[in-house]
Amino acid sequence: MTTATISPATRTSPRSRVVKNVLRRPSAATAAGFLVVLVLFAVAGPLISPHDPDAQDLGNRFAELSGTHLLGTDEFGRDVASRIIQASRIALVAPLISVGVALLIGLPFGLWAGLRRGVVDAVAGRLADTVLSLPAMVGALAILAVLGPGLVNAMVAIGIIFAPGLFRVVRGATLAVAEETFVHSAVAIGSPTRRTLWVHILPNIAAPLLVQVTILMGVALLAEASLSFIGLGVQPPDASWGSMLKAAYTNQFDAPYSVVPPGIAMVLTVLAFNTIGDAIRDAVGLRRGI
Template sequence: MTTATRRSRPLNVISVIVRRPASAVAVGFVLLLVFLAVAGPLVSPHDPEVQDLGNRFAGLSSTHLLGTDEFGRDVTSRIIQAARIAVTAPLISVGVALLIGLPLGLWAGLRRGVVDAVAGRLADTILSLPALVGALAIVAVLGPGLVNAMLAVGIIFAPGLFRVVRGATLAVAEETFVESAVAIGSSTRRTLWVHILPNIAAPLLVQVTILMGVALLAEASLSFIGLGVQPPDASWGSMLKAAYTNQFDSPFSVVPSGVAMVLTVLAFNTIGDSIRDAVGLRRRT
């Protein structure tokens, strides 16, 4: 296989994903979310933290496109502000899971031995616990806040990611090209990162995109009960909590943050499914 062929594979997968309407829309939505996270203060129609108690629970209008909350703050501006949390929270938790689960899974799948046995038992132990309960226990030790909450979620995600990486590595490690690399004296590090990791990228990317959506739901759950993002910062989870508390005063207030969360999770899942289908199509051809 030539170098040009290896380099063209990711480009072919990307082209297949972009050509599909559903995945193209999902990618566009995620890019819009990233843009709002970066440029939120520039595009927000109002300051998301400025209160106007005389204008509480205002309806939809040209001044407040999505109305106002219980403190008279513009809901549109707070939705845009919360986009930063919707991007950074999954990145923190999935990044922590990758730092823990990826190297352990690669090593356990290739070398097995003591690392595989110990890491496997630890993974089984953590996976046996309800995910949210485990995250709550870790947050209780670390304290509330976005970073601590996402660190806890990342630790909970790590065993599942470890299992996916280990299983894929076990399959790839039996291939002839890996045995040839070991036979000619390639170090374990080179074998893992050069020969195995690129060949398990597809299931890894699918798992990562799915975990991004799950991480967003986990952050919203922790913020809903007051252990995630702390006031006055906006989070879709904390906005849902406020909407739930004031549902009789403003029944519509649950819709903006709820719809934003559903669309974001759906976009991440759609991208993951598209990557899986594109890689499967590439292999058949």
């Protein structure tokens, strides 16, 4: 009698296979590498910045690209490259705050409404429809009128606007998973609702949830830049790609190319988030044979 051996490929979990399928795509691997570099900039920014991002040199305003100032200087003589690196922290923290608020609101209500339905589903669904019927930025501005300007307040407002859409995604995925046999079996043996939601349903809706989260990360970055552009997001002297775009717009005749560095940084970051989201969607479809 021979003993069958299990190959390493057989022992890998479904999540590991999804990750491998994502990273196997050159575009997704490049996007992941870019985000890793962005995280390094955000964490080690003070150590790798060539200059103090807040140090002003009014005698060296709008300096051109050089060995001293790799991307030139702004209207206050501050080093643009250093401010781009400093703003990378905002580019990661701001989406995390807004998406975190959206998950805190939309995830538990979506899970409960998809499994138990009833009053929670009816009330939460109508509230979601009401918020989704409003223009997103108008709703965010209305919330900011109550909370006041600032990065955290702006991202909380954006997170509240994101919550109904996330609720809809989670509810729809939960409705599909709730009809599976293993969920009915868990309910039949007396599994508490909380355990059914977090142990049996949540891991099986992780794929569409991750896709939605990556998309919202990119949208949140654009929303933060928009609010900072009009002065309701990051406040001076902190650097944000949105506030840098505002300064470039104001000084477009003195430094016509100053819009390029923050613009490229923002485009690449949003593209990286969206590319990873598309790769996750395709990898999950490949695993399921879709």
